[in-house]
Amino acid sequence: MFWFPIQLSLLTASVAAVLVFIAGAVLGRIFAVRNFRGKLAAETCLMLPLVLPPSVTGFLLIIAFGTNSWIGSVYEKVFQNSIIFTPVAAVVAAAVVAFPLMFQSAKTGYGSIDPNIEAAARVEGAGEWRVFTNIALPLAGRALMTGFVLSFTRALGEFGATLMFAGNIPGVTQTMPTAIYVAIESNQMNLAYTYVGISIFISFLLLGLTYLLNRED
Template identity: 65%
Template sequence: MDQEFWFPVQLSLWVSSVTAVIVLITGIMAGRLFAKREFKGKIIWETIFILPLVLPPSVIGFFLILLFGTNSTVGRGIETLIGSSVMFTPLAAVLAATVVAFPLMFQSAKAGFSSIDADIEGAAKIDGANEGSLLFYISIPLAGRALVTGGILSFTRALGEFGATLMFAGNIPGKTQTIPTAIYVAIESGDMTLAYTYVLISVAAAFILLSVTNSFARKIN
């Protein structure tokens, strides 16, 4: 198997890893905020955050093109900074995967932080813990199971992202082709052996990651 075969696998793993880091950080921040604070417009923002779970991938891709395309202010700003459009690049694949994976991390983080006894955090504050110490030494460890689960599910979701990625990042061999888009092309061209190989890689990766999640959950229990 040559580099042409392995490129979609390598890119998918890279995209999923970068996405997992992004949604882990943003998901923890947003999840804690929504679990512990009440503010105006909270329900609306929460709905927006989880909307990608139910929107068709083509709709997500459409909005990404509107926001980051060459005709948008954001898109032109990025083009000025990096010298090229973000569309049809690996970065576009990361953005698409991040949008669809974030709701899973957000919901897991929010559930994890909501389950923490307020008295525990209150006692830490009385003992002099500031917000940073409270988050890193109390809240995150206590919500660890939910955060790890959310992170793994987000990675797995990013690994399988297809629709929004196809619209926004395209399917350029050796540049933006991921495992899902490679499977699509293999089936379209009638190369079922190649399609089966990529499918097995995807299933194996997802199975291993979900098994790790279930094993972790059992140990915590």
């Protein structure tokens, strides 16, 4: 049981980071290059998980994915099980709280691209999809990778929303942050120190990677 929280945390963070990377890369592009009515309100909503108390985020996830919601009802009909208190809920919670970091990094990366480069490609006959995949993505690649690493790190350390939405079921939904919480409550300080040390080590490596990605050549 010692390794389960570590394995689940790494798996949850990995899946969440991939989902957030895809969503952030697309939405970051849209918000970086387009103006539309309600853009400020929409962007504020996307960034809210960054500043909301984790308990509020967890509560909103329960409302959005509970059995009384249409999303929760559809999920329960398809999978014959509620999403709450499952590993899937841990992934959702981690993705929601990590998304703003990916979104902001992607938006900043796309915003730093010289518009003339993309305009020249359009003049040469490139469609928007080719401009996005062949020009925007490579030029914003450093920012996108930074967002991915930061999102993974944030997802790995998620606690509050995960505790409310996914619970803390040993062998099912217990991640490293919740395992640390239980270890301290039960006065298992050696176990808590071990999990804390592993968390610090992984976070240190990932933040170091972020530094290398952003270092000037």
